[in-house]
Amino acid sequence: MRYFSTRGAGPVSLDEALRCGIASDGGLYLPEQLPTFRLADFDAAESIPEVANVLLSPYFEASVLEDEIEGILAETFSFPIPVTAIEAGDRRVSLLELYHGPTAAFKDVGAGFLAACLSRLEKNAALPLTVLVATSGDTGGAVAAAFDRRPGMRVVVLFPEGRVSARQEHQLCCWSDNVLSLKVKGSFDDCQAMVKAALADAKLAGDYRFSSANSINIGRLLPQSTYYADASLRHFRRTGVKPGFIIPTGNLGNAFACIMAREMGLPIGPIILATNANRTIADYLQTQRWLPRASLQTLASAMDVGDPSNMERLRKLIGDADVLRDQLGVVSVSDDEIKAAMCQDFREFGFATCPHTATATHAWRQLDPALAEKNDWILVATAHPAKFETVVEPLIGERVPLPPELADILSRPTRSVSIDPSLDSLAAALPGIG
Numbered sequence: 001m002r003y004f005s006t007r008g009a010g011p012v013s014l015d016e017a018l019r020c021g022i023a024s025d026g027g028l029y030l031p032e033q034l035p036t037f038r039l040a041d042f043d044a045a046e047s048i049p050e051v052a053n054v055l056l057s058p059y060f061e062a063s064v065l066e067d068e069i070e071g072i073l074a075e076t077f078s079f080p081i082p083v084t085a086i087e088a089g090d091r092r093v094s095l096l097e098l099y100h101g102p103t104a105a106f107k108d109v110g111a112g113f114l115a116a117c118l119s120r121l122e123k124n125a126a127l128p129l130t131v132l133v134a135t136s137g138d139t140g141g142a143v144a145a146a147f148d149r150r151p152g153m154r155v156v157v158l159f160p161e162g163r164v165s166a167r168q169e170h171q172l173c174c175w176s177d178n179v180l181s182l183k184v185k186g187s188f189d190d191c192q193a194m195v196k197a198a199l200a201d202a203k204l205a206g207d208y209r210f211s212s213a214n215s216i217n218i219g220r221l222l223p224q225s226t227y228y229a230d231a232s233l234r235h236f237r238r239t240g241v242k243p244g245f246i247i248p249t250g251n252l253g254n255a256f257a258c259i260m261a262r263e264m265g266l267p268i269g270p271i272i273l274a275t276n277a278n279r280t281i282a283d284y285l286q287t288q289r290w291l292p293r294a295s296l297q298t299l300a301s302a303m304d305v306g307d308p309s310n311m312e313r314l315r316k317l318i319g320d321a322d323v324l325r326d327q328l329g330v331v332s333v334s335d336d337e338i339k340a341a342m343c344q345d346f347r348e349f350g351f352a353t354c355p356h357t358a359t360a361t362h363a364w365r366q367l368d369p370a371l372a373e374k375n376d377w378i379l380v381a382t383a384h385p386a387k388f389e390t391v392v393e394p395l396i397g398e399r400v401p402l403p404p405e406l407a408d409i410l411s412r413p414t415r416s417v418s419i420d421p422s423l424d425s426l427a428a429a430l431p432g433i434g
């Protein structure tokens, strides 16, 4: 499989696309052509790693990793990703639980895959590779956890000071010497701009052999298609109905993977993006004008993105707003609606949801009745509520028990460095990395 930049550069191999993250012309890598599948192709695939093997093998064609795919997938999918039915009166709805990984959020899947691939690619490198990652909360923890202690690999995490939860911050700052955690005095968009500037700086990038682990890296997206494939196949085999998905959306990486899976022929019905008050995507589909802007701070902080980078991929793969609006729904959810949804989820479903997941449950409750009735819905749960206990617990009036993975992480000591939002301060902080 060959990969091209959304802006035309290429082709490159999977190996190079994984290593570079962003393309030389500033664009994002996409496979030259998506493979397509028939349901029967998955007949022998029962576990998630087996589904992943069928789905992702074509992407590894001509990669030096082609013979290692089984090991990579076993490492990536080392935790369960169940779909559970929710009791909600007479309405059929289920929850895709993406929060059973090491840092209790869906980003563990993409980060684990990228780490499994890169550490194999870098086995014999003379100089370590430095993975840069800007995070609005969850990405950085997942990437740090996935690369922690991997030989030949270093990680630099940039996150906006004061805009992530205390537990998230702990998960960003509790790793070993090969992870440098930088608190940036600015927004997530500043962090993202600093990473882009560093990658574009020839001298720095050469000295440190930079790579990026944001959802601009194709390696983050590919494995995410697997859980949509697996969940939709199971549902379709059981019921004969293609399930719709409602997906909490920020930088558009998770939803993009679902759209990819549908393009590849998986039995997926309607796809609805649930965003928080950051309306860039919702406004684009409504007005057909793409107007990226500064991000607003919301309760669903990992979705506080004003300039979702994966829109560039989506427009290349599917088309502009006039085409996209026929294929996607978008619901923008305010903080008040998120709070109300979390309360209602706890009352009606009997379990707590995180503020991100609550954008999806809200979007589901306010679906047009005809659309709601016509489909079976799978709501995507992107993080465990215990990660956001300061928001969740006062609303539901109860403690959310910590899952064991989180308890383990929160018992570790932390360290971090505070820096200004500029490339110079980033460059000055870099030598501190082990």
Ligand SMILES: *Cc1c(COP(=O)(O)O)cnc(C)c1O
Pocket (backbone or CB within 6 Å): 105, 106, 107, 137, 138, 139, 215, 248, 249, 250, 251, 252, 253, 254, 255, 302, 303, 356, 357, 382, 383
């Ligand atoms: C990152 C994140 C999202 C948004 O995912 P994107 O791929 O950026 O759209 C939603 N929920 C949680 C918990 C996240 O960490």
